[in-house]
Amino acid sequence: MTTLVQVSDCHLFADKNKTGYNHINPYQSLKLLLLKITDLNPDCILVTGDISGDDSEQSYRHFLDLFSQFNLIDKCQVIAGNHDQSSSFNSLFAHKDLAKKAPLQLDNWCLHGLDTRYTATLGQVSTEDLQYLVSNIHANPNHFHLVACHHHPIETGSWMDKHNWLNRDLFVNEIQQLCQVKLVVYGHIHADTHTFLHGCRYQSCPSSCWQFANTPEFSVSKELPGFNLFQLFDDGTFSHSTIRLEKER
Numbered sequence: 263m264t265t266l267v268q269v270s271d272c273h274l275f276a277d278k279n280k281t282g283y284n285h286i287n288p289y290q291s292l293k294l295l296l297l298k299i300t301d302l303n304p305d306c307i308l309v310t311g312d313i314s315g316d317d318s319e320q321s322y323r324h325f326l327d328l329f330s331q332f333n334l335i336d337k338c339q340v341i342a343g344n345h346d347q348s349s350s351f352n353s354l355f356a357h358k359d360l361a362k363k364a365p366l367q368l369d370n371w372c373l374h375g376l377d378t379r380y381t382a383t384l385g386q387v388s389t390e391d392l393q394y395l396v397s398n399i400h401a402n403p404n405h406f407h408l409v410a411c412h413h414h415p416i417e418t419g420s421w422m423d424k425h426n427w428l429n430r431d432l433f434v435n436e437i438q439q440l441c442q443v444k445l446v447v448y449g450h451i452h453a454d455t456h457t458f459l460h461g462c463r464y465q466s467c468p469s470s471c472w473q474f475a476n477t478p479e480f481s482v483s484k485e486l487p488g489f490n491l492f493q494l495f496d497d498g499t500f501s502h503s504t505i506r507l508e509k510e511r
Contacts, residue, residue: 264368267304268410268490269295270449271343271469273315274324283482288315288471289324291487294507295470296332302491305368307334308360310449310467311343311412319350326354339366341375343412343449344383344425360410361391365398370496372405374398378413378427385413385427385450392436399440406498408445409437415446416464420476422451437462444498447490454488454504465490468504 269292273282278289299307307329314321329335339360342351352359360366360375367373374395380386399407413427415434427433437443438460445463452469453476468488475481488506495501 263496264306264371264494265302265304266368266373266408266492266494267299267302267307268310268447268467268492269299269307269470270310270412270467270489271312271452271471272309272325273312273345273469273471274321275314275316276318276320278324282315283472284484286471286487289328291507292325292470293328295487295489296328296334298505298507299489300332300334304337304491306366306373307338308373308410308447309338309340310410310447311341312345312449313340313343313355314345314351317345317348317351319348319354322350322354339373339375341410341412342377342379344379344385347379365402365407367402367405368494370405370498371494372398372402372407374407374409376409376411376433378411380428383425386429387411387427387433392433396436396440399442403442405442406494407440407443408447408494409443411446411448413450414448414466416455416457416459418451418453418455418476420451420474421478421480422474425450434459442498445492445500453483453485454490456502463500463502465502468506
């Protein structure tokens with residue numbers, strides 16, 4: 263059994279004291295979540311994009327420093343989000359970017375990263391990257407597979423669909439033909455949602471800072487920061503729970 267934590271959309275700033283929506287300090291909320299994650303002793307922590315909120319080198323260094331403080335840096339794998347565009351991300355996370363590496367094998371599972379960055383907040387996957395993913399899945403027929411991306415491959419029905427993955431149907435159609443793929447995990451929408459399609463669960467992740475509401479126009483939810491916890495079993499099944507910070511009394 264493999265214990266996997268998914269963290270997403272940290273939106274750290276160069277200024278550790280800066281707050282965002284709902285007066286949440288993203289540095290402090292991530293720090294509190296990492297305290298919870300440490301107690302779980304996961305085998306791997308997968309961060310699905312938007313590590314930074316301002317794409318500054320200092321924000322990425324804050325992220326690395328926090329994970330190092332909690333002795334979690336060696337367990338951490340990342341993929342980029344639409345906010346992670348700078349050369350600082352590329353240089354600081356070259357050894358951690360799962361979308362730029364071979365799949366990570368954990369017991370009977372293979373973890374794959376897919377870069378969905380395109381332009382501004384929109385997502386798109388290149389034909390080359392998609393075929394590389396498919397070939398890696400075919401190359402490991404005796405494993406079960408998890409694919410991690412940033413943008414949402416399933417419509418939300420909310421205002422976040424304005425910030426869409428443009429060719430998501432191409433991706434979903436490929437995944438539907440690969441019965442070994444049991445999980446697709448993603449961020450971007452700052453919410454905990456899931457959908458089953460052809461035997462695969464598509465699971466989004468809450469943000470480690472502010473949450474977005476499932477409404478027609480922009481709105482921020484009162485849900486608290488959180489992360490996803492998965493137990494990946496050797497027979498291809500898995501369990502999932504969402505863990506959030508507690509409300510202050």
